[in-house]
Amino acid sequence: AQSVTQPDIHITVSEGASLELRCNYSYGATPYLFWYVQSPGQGLQLLLKYFSGDTLVQGIKGFEAEFKRSQSSFNLRKPSVHWSDAAEYFCAVTLIYNQGGKLIFGQGTELSVKP
Amino acid sequence: EAQVTQNPRYLITVTGKKLTVTCSQNMNHEYMSWYRQDPGLGLRQIYYSMNVEVTDKGDVPEGYKVSRKEKRNFPLILESPSPNQTSLYFCASSLRTSGNRGETQYFGPGTRLLVL
Numbered sequence: 001a002q003s004v005t006q007p008d009i010h011i012t013v014s015e016g017a018s019l020e021l022r023c024n025y026s027y028g029a030t031p032y033l034f035w036y037v038q039s040p041g042q043g044l045q046l047l048l049k050y051f052s053g054d055t056l057v058q059g060i061k062g063f064e065a066e067f068k069r070s071q072s073s074f075n076l077r078k079p080s081v082h083w084s085d086a087a088e089y090f091c092a093v094t095l096i097y098n099q100g101g102k103l104i105f106g107q108g109t110e111l112s113v114k115p
Numbered sequence: 116e117a118q119v120t121q122n123p124r125y126l127i128t129v130t131g132k133k134l135t136v137t138c139s140q141n142m143n144h145e146y147m148s149w150y151r152q153d154p155g156l157g158l159r160q161i162y163y164s165m166n167v168e169v170t171d172k173g174d175v176p177e178g179y180k181v182s183r184k185e186k187r188n189f190p191l192i193l194e195s196p197s198p199n200q201t202s203l204y205f206c207a208s209s210l211r212t213s214g215n216r217g218e219t220q221y222f223g224p225g226t227r228l229l230v231l
Contacts, residue, residue, distance in 0.1 A: 101165070
């Protein structure tokens with residue numbers, strides 16, 4: 001079955017440390033890939049997306065993600081985490097020519113930031 | 116300001132009492148969708164609409180109805196709510212479907228529903 005997996009439910013990092021959030025997908029072809037962030041009490045905000053071209057994608061708030069076809073992965077990274085990055089992060093995919101237009105989400109990774 | 120709005124933001128109701136959650140976007144988007152978010156499950160699509168008067172079921176449509184009479188509005192209707200519909204609901208919109216060149220979906224702030 002088609003799926004998106006975020007293996008880490010909860011991650012804690014120290015402020016200023018680097019961050020990597022993992023995302024793996026299971027599809028027959030390359031989908032469109034997204035990372036969203038949900039701050040407490042807020043809706044989802046798009047951080048970045050990939051659909052073709054350079055496999056290293058830059059997003060907002062200093063985030064980047066790298067698409068690796070061989071590993072079916074789209075991991076999110078940030079070189080230096082700020083306390084304001086504490087939030088829940090969702091990886092999502094959608095299929096090309098997906099007439100239903102739905103995003104298929106992973107379970108989410110909650111990020112805590114230690115002072 | 117371009118945005119998706121939802122009302123109410125919080126709602127407590129009782130089993131069987133019909134309710135409507137409104138969703139409105141001011142970006143002239145064709146595509147709108149409803150998701151529910153549950154712990155450990157991420158977000159799952161309930162219904163979607165490709166354009167006015169065009170709606171279809173998502174992955175978890177049971178117990179929900181929608182309508183799209185105007186381009187900007189896409190209300191979610193629970194005719195007879197049950198406790199298993201207690202959840203956080205998000206409305207989203209995009210210019211076209213996400214499958215079309217990876218269109219970005221813009222999300223509303225969410226509606227937290229508790230059904231007693």
